[in-house]
Amino acid sequence: MANWKVSKSLTAWLLGLTIIVIGLGGLIRIYDAGESCPDWPLCFGTLGFDISEEEQEEWWSENPEEIDSRGSGHRYSTFQIFTEWSHRFLAGAVLGPLVLLNWYLLRRNEDSGKDIRFASTLTVILIVWQGAIGWLTVEMDNLHWSVALHLSSALAFTISMFWLWLIITRAEDGVPGWLEFEHGAASRWRNGVTWLSIGAFVSIFSGTFVSTTPGANLGCGVDGIPDSWPLCEGNLVDSVKDIVLQSQMIHRWLVGVMLIAMSSASYLIWKETGESSNRILRNWIWGSTFLFVTNASIGAIYVISWDMEEGFFELLSLVHLMLASLTFLAMATAWIGCVIATEEIS
Numbered sequence: 001m002a003n004w005k006v007s008k009s010l011t012a013w014l015l016g017l018t019i020i021v022i023g024l025g026g027l028i029r030i031y032d033a034g035e036s037c038p039d040w041p042l043c044f045g046t047l048g049f050d051i052s053e054e055e056q057e058e059w060w061s062e063n064p065e066e067i068d069s070r071g072s073g074h075r076y077s078t079f080q081i082f083t084e085w086s087h088r089f090l091a092g093a094v095l096g097p098l099v100l101l102n103w104y105l106l107r108r109n110e111d112s113g114k115d116i117r118f119a120s121t122l123t124v125i126l127i128v129w130q131g132a133i134g135w136l137t138v139e140m141d142n143l144h145w146s147v148a149l150h151l152s153s154a155l156a157f158t159i160s161m162f163w164l165w166l167i168i169t170r171a172e173d174g175v176p177g178w179l180e181f182e183h184g185a186a187s188r189w190r191n192g193v194t195w196l197s198i199g200a201f202v203s204i205f206s207g208t209f210v211s212t213t214p215g216a217n218l219g220c221g222v223d224g225i226p227d228s229w230p231l232c233e234g235n236l237v238d239s240v241k242d243i244v245l246q247s248q249m250i251h252r253w254l255v256g257v258m259l260i261a262m263s264s265a266s267y268l269i270w271k272e273t274g275e276s277s278n279r280i281l282r283n284w285i286w287g288s289t290f291l292f293v294t295n296a297s298i299g300a301i302y303v304i305s306w307d308m309e310e311g312f313f314e315l316l317s318l319v320h321l322m323l324a325s326l327t328f329l330a331m332a333t334a335w336i337g338c339v340i341a342t343e344e345i346s
Contacts, residue, residue, distance in 0.1 A: 004109060004168055007120075010102050011165040017095055018158045019325075024087040025151065026321040029211065030314035033080035034142035035068040040135045041092060049085035050078055068141045092131060099127045102164075116171065119164040126157040144216075144244075148208040155204070155325060159332045166336065178280065179337040185278040186341030192265055193285070193335045199258045200292070200328040206251040207299075207324060211317060219248035222306040229303045255296055262289040284334040288327055295323035 028034050037043035044051045044059045051059075053075045060072040068074075103120045106112050112120075130153045133146070140146040169176060210216045220232035227234045232249045240246050266289045269282045298320045305313035 004106075004111065004172060007102050007105050007109075008165065008168045008172070010098065010105075011161060011168065014095065014098055014102065015158065015161045015165065017090065017098075018154065018161060021087060021091050021095060022151070022154050022158070022325055023318070023322060024083065024090065025154070026318045028083050028087055029147075029321075030317050031080055031083055033076065033083045034147070034212075035070065035138075036076040036080040036084045037088065038066045038068050038138070039063070040138040041088065043081065043085050043088070049082045051076075051081055088134070091134065096127050096131065099123050113171065115167050116164070119160065119167050123157065123160050123164055126153070126160050129153060130157055142212060144209050144212040147212040148205050151208050151321075151325075152201070152205055155201070155328055158325075158329060159336075162329070162333060163336060166340075170340075175337075175340060179333070179340070181281045181337050181341040182278045183341050185272070185281050186338040189269065189281060189285075190335070190338040190342060193331065193338050196258075196262060196265060196285075196288070197328065197331040197335045199254075199261060200288070200324075200331050203251070203254050203258055204324045204328055206247065206254050207320070210247045210251050211321075213244055213247055215245065216247045217303075217312065219246055220252075220303065224304050224306070228306075229300050255299070258292060259296060262292050265289070281334065281337065284330065284337070288330040288334065291323055291327040291330060295320060295327060298323060 028036075037049075039045060043049060044056060045063075056075055057072075060067060064072070103124050106116055106120045130150075133150050133153050137143075137146040137150045166175075166179070210219075221228045221234070223234075230236075232238060232252065238246075238249065240250065243250065262285075266286050269285050272278065272282070298316055302312060302316040302320060305316060307313075
């Protein structure tokens with residue numbers, strides 16, 4: 001049991017570290033540092049981040065095949081390189097080895113059941129997959145779909161870590177009270193929560209696609225209220241002629257559908273009556289809806305923050321990313337609670 005206690009704490013710390021790594025990924029994007037380490041797993045052929053402009057020029061000359069979309073004449077600041085380097089360091093040198101250590105501690109514990117073994121193995125598979133996607137992202141020069149896939153994989157890994165923590169906790173002390181749903185409510189709402197979780201995930205994916213596609217953030221114009229928001233270039237609805245360039249409009253449609261779906265779910269579960277455990281599920285749906293509505297508002301403020309000299313207020317983009325991630329994680333957690341309450345996860 002001692003190893004379980006260590007793994008429970010370690011898994012919780014790994015969850016927190018994963019959120020930090022996701023936040024660093026967002027920071028990399030807003031500071032335009034996604035290609036500041038053009039090779040992988042090294043950075044300009046070194047293990048460090050303090051790469052002078054002269055050293056960058058020398059490296060480009062020796063590795064012309066690695067020249068990114070900005071050309072060999074572009075130079076990155078030490079801060080830009082450090083953000084990318086620190087993201088890689090935390091993910092590859094800290095998070096990855098600790099996930100393997102956690103897996104080893106749980107596998108050698110004779111009391112670990114098949115559910116714990118499976119969940120811990122899944123975390124290892126996903127962290128290896130995430131490393132491979134990180135490499136692909138670098139190779140593709142941070143192409144929109146590769147970045148969106150990278151973030152999506154990170155969220156899948158995060159929820160797998162939470163699932164592992166929950167299984168360990170359940171084996172020791174039972175399901176935590178804040179996730180103990182009433183069986184009937186969980187049965188009624190399981191499918192709905194599943195679709196809300198998928199919708200939140202798709203919204204993040206489409207939003208990441210927009211933020212990493214050159215020019216997509218300008219797809220609805222920069223004329224402010226109402227032409228750029230809530231309208232898109234002065235239109236409420238328009239035909240889609242170019243999925244990539246009009247991805248912002250598509251993203252808004254998806255967000256609009258989710259706003260209706262989550263608001264409706266919040267109203268419907270409010271109309272239900274039941275025990276306190278039923279109210280726990282209600283509070284998860286309400287909390288997720290609050291996060292989603294708040295984040296939609298942040299997205300709107302970001303669109304109308306355009307300034308001719310400064311561009312968009314990019315810090316809002318980071319907040320937008322983190323709130324979107326938390327919304328999905330909250331809905332996915334509610335889904336796990338529903339599954340546990342209906343006894344389909346043992």
